[in-house]
Amino acid sequence: MQMTYLPLKKEKSFYTWAGVFIVIFTGVVTGFISHFDAIEAIRIIPGVLSFIFIDFLPPAHTALPNIVNPLLDTFYMAVVSTVTAALISIVLAFLCATPTMPHPVFKIAIRAFASLLRNIPALAWTIILVPAFGIGKSVGVIALTIGSLGSLIRFFTETIEEIDTGKIEAIRSSGGSYWQVLRAGVMPQCTPGLISWTLYSLELDIRASTIIGMVGGGGVGFYIQSTIKLFKYDHAAMAIVIVAMLVLVIEYLSKKIRERIM
Amino acid sequence: MSMDMKVSLVPKKQKYFYILFFLSMVLLYAFSLFQLKLSYGSGFESVRKAFGFILRMFHFNFTDWQDILYAALESLSGAVLATIISAILAFLISFLAATNVSAKGLPIFIKGLCASIRAVPTLVWALIFVAYIGLGPFAGVLGLCFHSFAYLVKAFSQSIEEVNAGSLEAMKATGASWLQTMARGVVPTIKTSIISWTALRFEINIAQSSILGLVGAGGIGHELSLYMRMFDFEKAGFVLMVILFMSFSVEMIFNKLKINVDINKF
Numbered sequence: 032m033q034m035t036y037l038p039l040k041k042e043k044s045f046y047t048w049a050g051v052f053i054v055i056f057t058g059v060v061t062g063f064i065s066h067f068d069a070i071e072a073i074r075i076i077p078g079v080l081s082f083i084f085i086d087f088l089p090p091a092h093t094a095l096p097n098i099v100n101p102l103l104d105t106f107y108m109a110v111v112s113t114v115t116a117a118l119i120s121i122v123l124a125f126l127c128a129t130p131t132m133p134h135p136v137f138k139i140a141i142r143a144f145a146s147l148l149r150n151i152p153a154l155a156w157t158i159i160l161v162p163a164f165g166i167g168k169s170v171g172v173i174a175l176t177i178g179s180l181g182s183l184i185r186f187f188t189e190t191i192e193e194i195d196t197g198k199i200e201a202i203r204s205s206g207g208s209y210w211q212v213l214r215a216g217v218m219p220q221c222t223p224g225l226i227s228w229t230l231y232s233l234e235l236d237i238r239a240s241t242i243i244g245m246v247g248g249g250g251v252g253f254y255i256q257s258t259i260k261l262f263k264y265d266h267a268a269m270a271i272v273i274v275a276m277l278v279l280v281i282e283y284l285s286k287k288i289r290e291r292i293m
Numbered sequence: 294m295s296m297d298m299k300v301s302l303v304p305k306k307q308k309y310f311y312i313l314f315f316l317s318m319v320l321l322y323a324f325s326l327f328q329l330k331l332s333y334g335s336g337f338e339s340v341r342k343a344f345g346f347i348l349r350m351f352h353f354n355f356t357d358w359q360d361i362l363y364a365a366l367e368s369l370s371g372a373v374l375a376t377i378i379s380a381i382l383a384f385l386i387s388f389l390a391a392t393n394v395s396a397k398g399l400p401i402f403i404k405g406l407c408a409s410i411r412a413v414p415t416l417v418w419a420l421i422f423v424a425y426i427g428l429g430p431f432a433g434v435l436g437l438c439f440h441s442f443a444y445l446v447k448a449f450s451q452s453i454e455e456v457n458a459g460s461l462e463a464m465k466a467t468g469a470s471w472l473q474t475m476a477r478g479v480v481p482t483i484k485t486s487i488i489s490w491t492a493l494r495f496e497i498n499i500a501q502s503s504i505l506g507l508v509g510a511g512g513i514g515h516e517l518s519l520y521m522r523m524f525d526f527e528k529a530g531f532v533l534m535v536i537l538f539m540s541f542s543v544e545m546i547f548n549k550l551k552i553n554v555d556i557n558k559f
Contacts, residue, residue, distance in 0.1 A: 058377045061370030065430045065511075072435065075426070082425050107325035114322045150540045151533065154416075154504040155514070158521045159350075159529075163343035169331045222311065242416040246507050246518070255417065256508075259424050275412035291310065 090269035098254060098270050104168060105250035109236035112175035116183050117229045124187030130196050131217055149181030157243045171248030175240055179232045190224035223292045230285035237281050241274045350530030357528060361516050365535045367430050368512030372502040375437035376495045383442050387449030388475060394453060410443035415501050419510040430511030437501060441494050448490040452483040492547060499543050503536050
């Protein structure tokens with residue numbers, strides 16, 4: 032019996048090889064620019080592993096009493112900045128979202144403002160504000176607030192823009208004022224979305240507040256940074272593990288609340 | 294039926310939950326604010342100073358533009374390289390981490406490892422590598438690689454697990470080996486999602502690479518912290534402009550690419 036094989040997508044192989052070539056070429060060029068030494072990277076693997084598993088692990092549980100306070104500070108900073116940012120963002124998002132904006136000018140201005148805040152990372156905001164506010168928790172709170180403001184305005188606006196505008200139309204046509212439209216038409220629809228974005232922002236802020244401590248924002252990041260500089264790696268490891276656990280707990284809780292309201 | 298009947302906007306049970314949630318948030322907020330013991334006394338003066346400094350940043354000083362642009366290029370290529378390396382490694386490992394195509398027990402081990410790598414922020418990994426290797430972009434790229442690898446393994450193995458079990462079964466029934474099943478059955482299906490996950494991670498890496506320098510891992514963040522420490526706000530302002538330009542243009546390019554590129558041709 033004569034067997035014929037169908038060629039399997041022959042015409043695509045040119046694109047595949049071109050893609051492989053582009054990726055390798057880009058890798059070599061970028062490796063050259065960023066002084067990346069591939070041989071060195073492979074050679075140090077055993078060293079890095081022993082550094083992590085011998086110097087860092089096991090975490091020193093004796094460091095625990097010193098970690099509790101900075102960790103609580105980190106948590107408080109995240110809560111304060113998220114809630115503050117959420118309160119400001121709600122107002123700005125209503126002014127910015129298409130169904131509720133009083134005038135299109137607000138939309139353009141607020142979107143540009145939010146995008147400017149968002150595209151400078153919270154860590155960079157900390158560095159920018161440290162000369163004025165000094166090292167400490169206040170600069171951390173302000174930097175985190177600015178950072179979450181940028182993203183929350185965007186998320187809130189998107190949430191408000193996704194609602195069913197038919198209801199708004201119905202209330203308006205039955206003679207509802209602007210506030211009545213907001214209270215009866217917009218709020219019931221977007222509250223779950225607003226809450227879940229706020230919780231998401233809290234998660235992000237807890238992660239971010241651990242790292243802004245490294246550049247002078249207070250909290251547990253400062254502890255990690257200073258213990259690593261003092262070569263007390265097992266102390267740093269304890270703090271890192273605790274932070275990871277805090278992040279996981281917050282993620283779990285916010286997931287549960289989100290499931291409950293959605 | 295009476296005329297003044299009220300229609301509740303939100304179900305009763307939901308309403309109580311909202312009230313409980315808002316009350317507890319307000320309490321938590323007040324408690325946190327109280328516990329932080331921020332100093333409000335000098336607040337006004339500090340805000341005035343901050344605005345003064347930020348205004349000074351707008352008087353850009355371009356004298357060190359060569360150093361700054363080279364540092365920006367360093368950050369950019371660090372992000373590209375870290376994305377390429379971690380995507381290739383994660384692509385290979387993700388087959389072992391997907392429950393439907395891997396050996397028993399292996400996926401749980403790999404996924405647990407990746408989850409613990411991901412739980413530690415990129416910047417902390419960079420800090421650890423800086424402590425081991427020393428200051429410079431090499432440590433930054435390794436830190437980025439580490440976190441992106443764990444992130445992409447999770448994303449890729451999830452895509453593999455979504456592959457239709459029937460088509461894998463059919464390939465096995467024709468006598469295809471494991472490698473053949475992966476190459477002809479799995480890869481064509483997950484190609485699109487792999488490319489979009491990698492693109493997403495690339496955007497994250499670009500954002501991360503600009504701040505790696507703040508912990509001593511090279512790139513444009515290093516210039517920013519250098520000039521801010523010297524209170525050289527005019528130069529720092531220019532560095533910030535470069536950072537903003539980088540992140541804006543990456544965002545725009547990716548928004549364009551998602552529309553224009555026929556991902557299936559790749």
